[in-house]
Amino acid sequence: MFAPSSDLILRYGNMQLLRLEGIEKHFGKIQALRGVDLDLDYGEALGIVGDNGAGKSTLLKIMSGAVVPDHGRIFLDGNDVHFKTPREARARGIEMVYQDLSLCETLTVAQNVFLGREPVKRIIGVRLLDKRELYEKTQHVLEELKIKIPSIRAQVKNLSGGQRQAVAIGRAVTFKPKILILDEPTAALAVREVQKVLDLINSLKSHNIATILISHRLQDVMSVTDRVVVMYEGKKVAERKTSALKLEELINLISQSESVSRRDGSE
Ligand SMILES: Nc1ncnc2c1ncn2[C@@H]1O[C@H](COP(=O)(O)OP(=O)(O)OP(=O)(O)O)[C@@H](O)[C@H]1O
Numbered sequence: 169m170f171a172p173s174s175d176l177i178l179r180y181g182n183m184q185l186l187r188l189e190g191i192e193k194h195f196g197k198i199q200a201l202r203g204v205d206l207d208l209d210y211g212e213a214l215g216i217v218g219d220n221g222a223g224k225s226t227l228l229k230i231m232s233g234a235v236v237p238d239h240g241r242i243f244l245d246g247n248d249v250h251f252k253t254p255r256e257a258r259a260r261g262i263e264m265v266y267q268d269l270s271l272c273e274t275l276t277v278a279q280n281v282f283l284g285r286e287p288v289k290r291i292i293g294v295r296l297l298d299k300r301e302l303y304e305k306t307q308h309v310l311e312e313l314k315i316k317i318p319s320i321r322a323q324v325k326n327l328s329g330g331q332r333q334a335v336a337i338g339r340a341v342t343f344k345p346k347i348l349i350l351d352e353p354t355a356a357l358a359v360r361e362v363q364k365v366l367d368l369i370n371s372l373k374s375h376n377i378a379t380i381l382i383s384h385r386l387q388d389v390m391s392v393t394d395r396v397v398v399m400y401e402g403k404k405v406a407e408r409k410t411s412a413l414k415l416e417e418l419i420n421l422i423s424q425s426e427s428v429s430r431r432d433g434s435e
């Protein structure tokens with residue numbers, strides 16, 4: 169797993185892992201983001217909440233290279249970066265698990281975890297899938313993350329929502345990200361599955377992975393994040409440390425964000 173060396177952190181003092189400055193994005197006439205500044209610290213878990221259409225997914229897609237901003241700057245480890253594709257963001261250690269998970273239903277758990285990077289062996293010069301290595305590597309990843317799936321040979325279409333989410337997160341972790349972005353990871357889950365996914369998100373900290381979580385489930389955000397950002401109509405309207413925040417206050421911040429937004433445009 170990637171671990172930022174402690175001397176790197178000491179050398180750069182309070183440098184952030186990721187910093188966004190003045191991010192703006194239009195889709196035709198719709199202004200999805202209106203000048204958003206955002207910081208993410210090393211190993212931090214950040215929650216992003218706000219109404220439908222507030223710009224949460226767009227902001228995170230900009231971090232992951234899936235959307236290119238019209239204006240604004242992105243700094244990663246203090247370096248100015250300009251991602252044009254998810255591949256470029258991935259190469260710099262940023263992974264995103266999208267709302268639709270992007271898994272292949274008819275492939276196995278193991279094939280999904282290493283999709284496009286399956287180990288191969290050569291038999292009389294012919295390249296064949298090395299199933300044994302694929303299963304061993306997958307088993308290792310899932311054990312590291314304490315993900316329990318009945319069989320890594322099962323097709324993804326036969327898994328529960330929570331198990332699918334775990335496979336998608338497991339796959340993302342194999343790219344050894346510094347930052348893992350999760351868009352609504354608990355939205356479609358049965359109650360008993362939610363806690364397992366939250367435990368998994370929590371465990372990413374011990375792998376030195378900073379996480380950004382978008383969720384409408386405020387109790388989930390409260391239970392796994394260090395800091396919460398509230399968005400409204402393309403702006404960041406509030407930002408709080410989770411330890412100093414009560415659920416009722418967060419609900420108020422979201423429901424009152426319209427007036428907060430009008431009053432000062434920021435926190
Ligand atoms: N590809 C796109 N083309 C056109 N408009 C878009 C596109 N993506 C987002 N938008 C618009 O930008 C605004 C912000 O959308 P975004 O998906 O970022 O919001 P969100 O906060 O993630 O909302 P939700 O909670 O519903 O997922 C919305 O008005 C949305 O309709």
Ligand SMILES: [Mg+2]
Nearest residue numbers: 224225226351
């Ligand atoms: Mg969204």
